[in-house]
Amino acid sequence: MKIAKVIVDLPLMQTDKPFSYAISKEFQSLIELGMRVHVPFGTGNRLVQGIIVGIEEEKDAENSSVNLKDIAELLDVEPVLTEEQLWLADEMRHSVFSYKISCLKAMLPNLLNSNYDKLLKSADGAVSKWSQLTEEEKISSAKAVRAGQLSVEYLAKSKENRRTEKYLSIPDLEKLAEFEIEKRAKKRLELKYFLLRMTEEKIALKSLNFSSQIIKFFIEHDLVKIEEVEISRTKDKFEAIENDSAKVLNSEQESAYEKIIASSDKPFLLEGITGSGKTEVYLQTIDHFLQMGKTAIMLVPEISLTPQITNRFIARFGDKVAIMHSGLSDGEKYDEWRKIKSGKAQVVVGARSAIFTPVENLGIIIIDEEHETSYKQDSSPRYHARDIALLRAKWHGATLVLGSATPSLESRARAMRGVYELLLLTKRANEAAILPEIKIIDMRSEISDQSANFSQSLLAKIKEKIDKDEQVILMLNRRGYSSFVMCRECGFVVDCPNCDISLTLHMDTRTLNCHYCGHVQGIPQTCPNCQSRKIRYYGSGTQKVEEELREIMPEARVLRMDVDTTRTKNAHEKILEKFGNHEADILLGTQMIAKGLDFPNVTLVGVINADTGLNLPDFRASERSFELLMQVAGRAGRADKKGEVLIQTFNPHHYAIEMTKAQDYEKFYEMEMRFRRELSYPPYYFTVQVLVSHQDEEVAIQKSYEISQILKQNLTEKAKILGPTARPIARTHNLYHYQILVKYRFEEELESALNQVLELTQLRDNKNLRILIDSEPQNFV
Numbered sequence: 001m002k003i004a005k006v007i008v009d010l011p012l013m014q015t016d017k018p019f020s021y022a023i024s025k026e027f028q029s030l031i032e033l034g035m036r037v038h039v040p041f042g043t044g045n046r047l048v049q050g051i052i053v054g055i056e057e058e059k060d061a062e063n064s065s066v067n068l069k070d071i072a073e074l075l076d077v078e079p080v081l082t083e084e085q086l087w088l089a090d091e092m093r094h095s096v097f098s099y100k101i102s103c104l105k106a107m108l109p110n111l112l113n114s115n116y117d118k119l120l121k122s123a124d125g126a127v128s129k130w131s132q133l134t135e136e137e138k139i140s141s142a143k144a145v146r147a148g149q150l151s152v153e154y155l156a157k158s159k160e161n162r163r164t165e166k167y168l169s170i171p172d173l174e175k176l177a178e179f180e181i182e183k184r185a186k187k188r189l190e191l192k193y194f195l196l197r198m199t200e201e202k203i204a205l206k207s208l209n210f211s212s213q214i215i216k217f218f219i220e221h222d223l224v225k226i227e228e229v230e231i232s233r234t235k236d237k238f239e240a241i242e243n244d245s246a247k248v249l250n251s252e253q254e255s256a257y258e259k260i261i262a263s264s265d266k267p268f269l270l271e272g273i274t275g276s277g278k279t280e281v282y283l284q285t286i287d288h289f290l291q292m293g294k295t296a297i298m299l300v301p302e303i304s305l306t307p308q309i310t311n312r313f314i315a316r317f318g319d320k321v322a323i324m325h326s327g328l329s330d331g332e333k334y335d336e337w338r339k340i341k342s343g344k345a346q347v348v349v350g351a352r353s354a355i356f357t358p359v360e361n362l363g364i365i366i367i368d369e370e371h372e373t374s375y376k377q378d379s380s381p382r383y384h385a386r387d388i389a390l391l392r393a394k395w396h397g398a399t400l401v402l403g404s405a406t407p408s409l410e411s412r413a414r415a416m417r418g419v420y421e422l423l424l425l426t427k428r429a430n431e432a433a434i435l436p437e438i439k440i441i442d443m444r445s446e447i448s449d450q451s452a453n454f455s456q457s458l459l460a461k462i463k464e465k466i467d468k469d470e471q472v473i474l475m476l477n478r479r480g481y482s483s484f485v486m487c488r489e490c491g492f493v494v495d496c497p498n499c500d501i502s503l504t505l506h507m508d509t510r511t512l513n514c515h516y517c518g519h520v521q522g523i524p525q526t527c528p529n530c531q532s533r534k535i536r537y538y539g540s541g542t543q544k545v546e547e548e549l550r551e552i553m554p555e556a557r558v559l560r561m562d563v564d565t566t567r568t569k570n571a572h573e574k575i576l577e578k579f580g581n582h583e584a585d586i587l588l589g590t591q592m593i594a595k596g597l598d599f600p601n602v603t604l605v606g607v608i609n610a611d612t613g614l615n616l617p618d619f620r621a622s623e624r625s626f627e628l629l630m631q632v633a634g635r636a637g638r639a640d641k642k643g644e645v646l647i648q649t650f651n652p653h654h655y656a657i658e659m660t661k662a663q664d665y666e667k668f669y670e671m672e673m674r675f676r677r678e679l680s681y682p683p684y685y686f687t688v689q690v691l692v693s694h695q696d697e698e699v700a701i702q703k704s705y706e707i708s709q710i711l712k713q714n715l716t717e718k719a720k721i722l723g724p725t726a727r728p729i730a731r732t733h734n735l736y737h738y739q740i741l742v743k744y745r746f747e748e749e750l751e752s753a754l755n756q757v758l759e760l761t762q763l764r765d766n767k768n769l770r771i772l773i774d775s776e777p778q779n780f781v
């Protein structure tokens with residue numbers, strides 16, 4: 001007899017290990033690693049979902065199936081997780097301090113993560129009710145039966161959503177009924193029979209969530225036929241894109257290409273200035289691996305996962321491409337996942353979570369804009385896509401390429417130490433294009449009666465470009481209308497009731513919004529503190545700047561792109577398409593517009609306020625500002641027309657600004673590394689952050705001291721412990737936050753010390769205490 005090891009879907013310390021279950025006879029030949037199951041759990045034998053992570057032979061009395069509970073149901077016909085993914089989950093946990101089930105679930109499409117447990121549990125009661133009904137009643141009682149279990153709406157929705165799916169069609173319903181009587185699982189079959197009729201003959205296998213033994217039974221007895229139906233919704237989109245063939249690489253591109261295809265020993269860091277043709281190198285190396293019968297994963301930051309990028313991949317590789325991004329519905333994501341799993345797609349283009357896609361025979365992984373913070377997930381499991389990529393490359397013997405115009409200090413330092421191989425692209429790929437000229441505008445000496453946000457020189461430049469029929473990109477990394485509302489009489493600022501942060505004014509909705517917790521309230525007419533009517537708005541956001549532009553330059557056609565204008569599906573796409581068709585002169589937006597865009601007619605980039613990120617209490621503030629400014633500057637003059645960049649700032653002598661002006665990554669890297677060394681920050685030290693949150697500030701403080709004590713006692717002297725200190729925004733969502741930062745180079749006690757910290761949350765009187773452990777945190781505010 002065999003025994004199954006199951007990780008149950010209960011993210012708790014006590015359940016964070018495999019549990020043993022007996023495999024009844026009917027399942028013995030069907031069960032495989034990586035399948036989802038229902039198992040009875042706990043004293044009440046509640047059915048919970050789980051994942052098979054091991055199958056062992058019964059060895060001795062201790063490991064005997066006699067005393068074990070049986071697996072209740074198999075949920076899959078074939079495994080949903082590969083052996084590689086099970087291994088990945090094990091490896092990941094050591095760096096992300098997360099439960100294994102969270103790691104496993106991060107690799108599944110949402111549709112499979114939804115709680116089927118709830119959907120199936122009350123089926124028994126429903127069926128007994130069902131059997132007492134007349135034929136007519138059976139049909140009309142559909143609504144009653146579905147209450148609390150498989151809902152008709154759910155089925156309808158998943159039907160709408162699917163594209164590629166296996167359908168069951170029933171040649172003979174009567175025959176099915178006969179077999180039901182014979183089977184012990186009669187009750188369950190009855191319900192399914194009912195459901196099959198409900199949805200008119202054809203129904204998606206997966207959406208019903210049949211247990212695999214029933215499906216097998218159906219098939220063996222010729223009760224159902226499985227047919228592959230392909231209705232590709234994105235097919236039109238694929239067909240509309242013209243094929244594109246490879247460009248002749250220039251000598252730098254060529255040499256990078258040759259090195260990448262020749263070796264997989266070390267990861268590559270492809271450092272190429274904006275517009276140097278990194279993407280062309282990606283396309284051709286991927287092509288090389290496809291020719292060898294291998295597959296590829298191409299990661300891009302979510303924000304730049306625009307049609308501009310994806311279309312380039314579709315144009316080159318056609319329907320071999322699967323695209324994974326957050327704009328897809330769960331159903332669409334599931335379709336893409338199927339396409340990958342079945343081997344139909346060989347190139348996966350996607351954002352962070354696409355790193356988990358179950359491609360076989362992986363030849364190359366590319367991470368574009370590798371410095372982007374969006375590669376780190378900021379909820380559990382807090383993994384970095386780069387770390388997962390390293391693991392997967394190891395498993396497959398695949399090549400890993402990290403690309404950027406401004407590599408993260410961590411990656412660049414590794415390249416300097418020879419851990420990565422550095423490849424440089426120093427020239428723009430398009431021969432006619434040269435790097436744009438960058439000018440800094442000192443806003444301290446700008447006095448304008450016309451505008452609060454635009455210097456005279458920026459306004460003049462914009463006019464000049466529009467007159468020449470050229471286009472302009474303007475960036476202000478702050479959305480909304482005004483960043484705070486203040487009473488001029490008493491200085492009162494309207495804050496969020498749940499967070500220690502001022503509310504942002506949004507003119508389109510005429511509300512004050514909290515960008516942290518989503519709180520929304522009306523705009524006060526008088527000061528809530530002193531009743532004065534002198535309420536004024538300060539600090540401009542994109543809405544305000546848009547309004548100003550329309551006043552000063554009514555002839556200019558402006559498109560705004562920020563979180564607020566891109567909430568609806570495909571909004572992103574539509575704005576960029578319009579701009580690309582020159583239906584607008586100015587694209588105004590937040591950092592969303594800084595990345596990846598390639599519009600040949602853009603000859604001016606203006607930064608309204610370069611200071612928004614400079615003074616954040618985060619040791620990476622300069623690095624982030626430099627990256628962002630270099631990126632956005634790189635959008636200008638990418639083809640044959642010369643580009644210009646104007647950067648407005650109140651800190652013209654800040655080194656991040658000066659190095660941007662000089663477009664000198666090398667110099668910036670040197671200076672920044674010096675600071676990091678002096679202050680013992682990454683990449684010289686590793687960091688782990690412990691974030692302690694509680695509704696009661698006293699408790700938050702007390703517990704964070706307790707934790708810092710645990711760390712001091714358990715870590716060696718080599719580790720440095722900073723804090724606890726209040727977070728810069730000390731309260732959000734009605735919780736007070738305190739943070740501790742551990743800096744270390746080698747610390748063998750780290751995992752055990754942090755586990756002790758986590759155990760605190762298991763104590764009864766710490767029920768409302770939240771402890772987050774974040775390895776290599778990217779966010780300190």
Ligand SMILES: Nc1ncnc2c1ncn2[C@@H]1O[C@H](COP(=O)(O)OP(=O)(O)OP(=O)(O)O)[C@@H](O)[C@H]1O
Nearest residue numbers: 247248249250274275276277278279280429430596
């Ligand atoms: N070998 C080449 N010959 C001619 N044109 C090229 C070549 N390689 C790339 N290009 C063109 O140069 C432009 C910039 O290339 P690409 O977008 O690949 O650069 P990138 O380094 O990925 O850009 P960024 O990082 O700024 O987004 C594109 O329009 C591209 O089609």
Ligand SMILES: [Zn+2]
Nearest residue numbers: 496499514517
């Ligand atoms: Zn708030």
